[in-house]
Amino acid sequence: MRGWWQEISGLVLPVACGGCGVPRTPLCEKCAHELYGSAARRARPVPEPAGLPVVYAAAPYTDAVRAALIAHKERGALGLARPLGVALAGAVRAAVPRTVREAGPPLLLVPVPSARRTVRARGHDAARRIALAAAGELRRTGTEARALPVLRQWREVADQSGLTARERVRNVTGALRVAGGAGRLLEGGRAVLVDDLMTTGASLAEATRALTGAQRAGHFGFAQLNAAVVAAPPFSFEINRN
Structure with a gap:
């Protein structure tokens, strides 16, 4: 019910920029530039968890970008899914x-799933919604791509906020599995793990473990794994600065 109301309210209620609050637009030009106006760059958390693939992020998690992600995820500003998808598509292109x-196989955008209780509380799956928007943007600009939400949380995990990087790794290790029968969907594609935000990289590393483990067990193949996110902490980009 909550998700239905969010969809309808987005059509009939006044909107304001998710980044700065300017009225009558989901995202103003200035905040859009902060989100996807610059080239995506590689982001590497410190410390970097074992098994983390190469990750590209569209923007640093600051100011308008942080506000827009929180508005979409926590406050149900669903009109932001499209600009966030544009940003994620840029990170996928960089990755x-x-x-x-x-010339290669189609891109399969595999979102990192949120806990079921979190999805119920929010009324939507933020990463999945952004992945769908990103796949649409990639197709619109000539790249064969589709969202493929095949990862599932098979055990409950604790709230990650407040946990250290090491505690986050312990919290999520072994928490994800690939849905049964998903091998045939992944076969022959190029899997790209996607999420709205990378902080410590623990969730992306666990998603990588789940996908590659299922690949070995199921004897199906997909091309080299990459990862892309909308945003990452500013310090994650420092390794790229000259």
């Missing part, structure tokens, strides 16, 4: 070389 995107 996968142009030659691969143009």
